[in-house]
Amino acid sequence: MLEEDMEVAIKVVVVGNGAVGKSSMIQRYCKGIFTKDYKKTIGVDFLERQIVVNDEEVRLMLWDTAGQEEFDAITKAYYRGAQACVLVFSTTDRESFQAIGSWREKVETEVGDIPTVLVQNKIDLLDETVIKNEEAEALAKRLKLRFYRASVKEDLNVNEVFKYLAEKYLQRLKQKTAEEPEVVHTTSNKIGVFNTTSSNVCNQSSSNGREVITLRPNKQRTKKSKNPFGSCSLV
Numbered sequence: 001m002l003e004e005d006m007e008v009a010i011k012v013v014v015v016g017n018g019a020v021g022k023s024s025m026i027q028r029y030c031k032g033i034f035t036k037d038y039k040k041t042i043g044v045d046f047l048e049r050q051i052v053v054n055d056e057e058v059r060l061m062l063w064d065t066a067g068q069e070e071f072d073a074i075t076k077a078y079y080r081g082a083q084a085c086v087l088v089f090s091t092t093d094r095e096s097f098q099a100i101g102s103w104r105e106k107v108e109t110e111v112g113d114i115p116t117v118l119v120q121n122k123i124d125l126l127d128e129t130v131i132k133n134e135e136a137e138a139l140a141k142r143l144k145l146r147f148y149r150a151s152v153k154e155d156l157n158v159n160e161v162f163k164y165l166a167e168k169y170l171q172r173l174k175q176k177t178a179e180e181p182e183v184v185h186t187t188s189n190k191i192g193v194f195n196t197t198s199s200n201v202c203n204q205s206s207s208n209g210r211e212v213i214t215l216r217p218n219k220q221r222t223k224k225s226k227n228p229f230g231s232c233s234l235v
């Protein structure tokens with residue numbers, strides 16, 4: 001553990017065009033289910049799951065943002081305080097692939113450089129693909145991002161995406177802690193280590209002057225659950 005009674009919690013934003021499978025990915029990961037129905041996300045939703053990475057208990061808070069531009073103003077506000085990001089496009093939707101650069105910019109403008117991963121979803125529909133493998137790989141290389149081909153439907157590579165992000169985040173956190181040891185004690189909330197002894201929500205300013213909404217869980221929510229999906233909740 002990084003510190004006794006502390007829990008690492010990571011806010012992850014999942015972004016990309018409408019209907020690429022963002023809500024489905026989060027539902028698959030947190031609830032273990034897949035539905036064929038398409039229900040457009042209005043604004044944002046949020047689910048969470050606890051995992052263990054390198055003996056470290058990590059709580060992933062997955063923020064599902066709407067893909068439609070009409071919700072841009074709302075979703076952008078929710079990028080703030082994000083500590084990791086999943087950029088999603090669909091195998092059968094060329095526009096969603098072309099929009100990845102602009103999604104990355106939107107997130108970067110709000111939160112800077114955070115651990116990010118590029119995901120090509122719906123690879124079960126490879127017969128209908130409109131994106132060449134080389135193109136997708138070239139994009140990942142250009143953006144310097146780890147790239148996963150996934151199928152939420154077939155539950156392929158979904159766990160890997162979030163595990164990678166959690167590892168990457170922990171790596172950065174440890175680096176930061178080694179460089180500035182006091183950071184965990186004094187500004188722990190900003191870097192995702194939550195004190196589990198209190199239960200409240202507070203706002204504070206981040207280093208770039210923006211407001212950061214800090215969620216502090218109570219002790220109960222940090223207890224280990226035997227059911228991997230037991231700690232999911234819809235807010």
Ligand SMILES: Nc1nc2c(ncn2[C@@H]2O[C@H](COP(=O)(O)OP(=O)(O)OP(=O)(O)O)[C@@H](O)[C@H]2O)c(=O)[nH]1
Nearest residue numbers: 018019020021022023024036041067122151152153
């Ligand atoms: N074949 C296939 N269909 C998928 C997969 N993932 C999601 N879908 C379907 O794609 C449609 C859109 O999925 P959503 O998860 O609602 O998409 P979204 O990105 O959250 O959409 P917005 O809320 O509009 O931003 C749904 O009908 C899903 O069932 C997949 O891996 N394979």
